Amino acid sequence: MRRLPYGANYLDWEDMSELREAVDGKILFRYQTTNPSISERLERHIEYRFGARHALAVHNCTEGLRLCLLATQPRVGDLVYVPAVTFVAVVGAVLSCGLIPVVVDVDEDFHLDPRKLPEGASRVIVAHMEGLVGPLPRGPAFVIEDAAQALGGRHGDGRCAGAAGWAGVFSFHHNKVLTSGEGGAVITNDSRALERMRMYHDHGSERVHGEYPRWSDSAFYGENCVTSEPIAAIQCQQFRHLDTILEGLWRGYRFLREEMEHARPLFVARDRKQGDVPVSLRIECESREARDRAVDRLRARRLPYWTLDRYFLPDHPVMTLRRSIYADGFPWNLSPSEANTPACSRTRDRLERVLCLPISPELSEREHVAEAEAFRAALASL
Numbered sequence: 210m211r212r213l214p215y216g217a218n219y220l221d222w223e224d225m226s227e228l229r230e231a232v233d234g235k236i237l238f239r240y241q242t243t244n245p246s247i248s249e250r251l252e253r254h255i256e257y258r259f260g261a262r263h264a265l266a267v268h269n270c271t272e273g274l275r276l277c278l279l280a281t282q283p284r285v286g287d288l289v290y291v292p293a294v295t296f297v298a299v300v301g302a303v304l305s306c307g308l309i310p311v312v313v314d315v316d317e318d319f320h321l322d323p324r325k326l327p328e329g330a331s332r333v334i335v336a337h338m339e340g341l342v343g344p345l346p347r348g349p350a351f352v353i354e355d356a357a358q359a360l361g362g363r364h365g366d367g368r369c370a371g372a373a374g375w376a377g378v379f380s381f382h383h384n385k386v387l388t389s390g391e392g393g394a395v396i397t398n399d400s401r402a403l404e405r406m407r408m409y410h411d412h413g414s415e416r417v418h419g420e421y422p423r424w425s426d427s428a429f430y431g432e433n434c435v436t437s438e439p440i441a442a443i444q445c446q447q448f449r450h451l452d453t454i455l456e457g458l459w460r461g462y463r464f465l466r467e468e469m470e471h472a473r474p475l476f477v478a479r480d481r482k483q484g485d486v487p488v489s490l491r492i493e494c495e496s497r498e499a500r501d502r503a504v505d506r507l508r509a510r511r512l513p514y515w516t517l518d519r520y521f522l523p524d525h526p527v528m529t530l531r532r533s534i535y536a537d538g539f540p541w542n543l544s545p546s547e548a549n550t551p552a553c554s555r556t557r558d559r560l561e562r563v564l565c566l567p568i569s570p571e572l573s574e575r576e577h578v579a580e581a582e583a584f585r586a587a588l589a590s591l
């Protein structure tokens with residue numbers, strides 16, 4: 210049986226019309242001609258699919274987060290509230306914009322707990338980890354939804370994950386729901402913010418397609434985060450499989466969820482709600498020791514799993530040691546060291562008891578059943 214917890218993709222020469230178009234037309238750069246590019250087609254599709262006014266394709270989700278933060282036109286050293294449990298790319302994006310990440314403890318589902326935000330918080334990043342779509346705080350002007358792990362997810366009110374805040378970001382990295390190796394996108398309904406992002410992502414220029422970039426007096430400096438036509442072509446093709454992937458994840462989830470009923474009370478599976486993207490079955494173990502025994506067992510049987518310990522930001526050296534590549538420690542040097550991270554000790558305790566069993570969306574029904582039975586057998590009589 211093929212087990213691919215990561216990198217499920219449906220690359221197929223029979224279905225690569227956009228990539229053939231790019232190669233046949235010898236067009237790799239999105240602004241090469243005045244004709245609508247494949248990158249634009251991708252952006253229109255993302256807007257349509259997720260119900261957002263604007264989309265901008267970029268190289269990866271971390272760049273997308275940076276563009277969102279910069280488009281808020283912050284002052285150096287401004288605070289950005291981030292969840293205690295998320296991938297370190299979130300703090301990397303904040304710090305590399307000259308901003309200070311402030312960790313906020315999370316709720317039962319490991320989502321940033323809006324009740325723990327201080328009054329007057331203006332910039333907040335929430336992250337829908339492992340496809341669990343979480344709540345959004347109401348007060349802050351700039352709520353950025355990190356939907357890197359929740360492409361295709363929905364909130365309870367029907368809005369798409371990523372489209373319910375001020376801006377949202379997606380990743381098409383190898384580990385994510387859809388992949389083009391690397392890749393990312395930003396969505397927002399804020400037209401002026403989108404314009405700032407578009408300029409910043411193309412050297413601060415006001416680009417006219419088919420021409421050299423232009424800079425007016427109102428331009429600012431920027432970077433180069435412009436996507437490429439072949440990557441956009443692969444993303445267009447991958448999007449045709451998003452619904453199949455979501456169905457495959459739910460099918461695998463249901464079989465696995467049922468099998469894991471037998472593992473109670475040592476291992477208790479958490480239910481997914483409608484709108485989630487079930488990339489895994491999340492199990493809370495009775496104790497850390499039970500979790501570690503389960504991990505040994507899964508390893509011995511070469512079954513895939515992951516844990517969430519590595520997502521605990523309060524223990525990450527970038528946070529604890531306030532690490533920076535700058536000689537003067539920028540931007541940490543702008544923030545007093547006592548403005549420190551909360552301990553989040555209950556969260557750490559709970560994280561250490563979590564075990565995640567990945568769901569492979571491309572397996573057939575029979576393979577899903579076999580996989581679920583293999584997991585059950587591995588965790589039996591522990």
Ligand SMILES: *Cc1c(COP(=O)(O)O)cnc(C)c1O
Pocket residue numbers: 268269270271272295296298299336338355357358379380381382392393
């Ligand atoms: C993967 C990931 C990112 C970064 O995405 P890249 O496309 O690899 O830059 C950011 N946030 C979360 C929650 C992620 O899982």
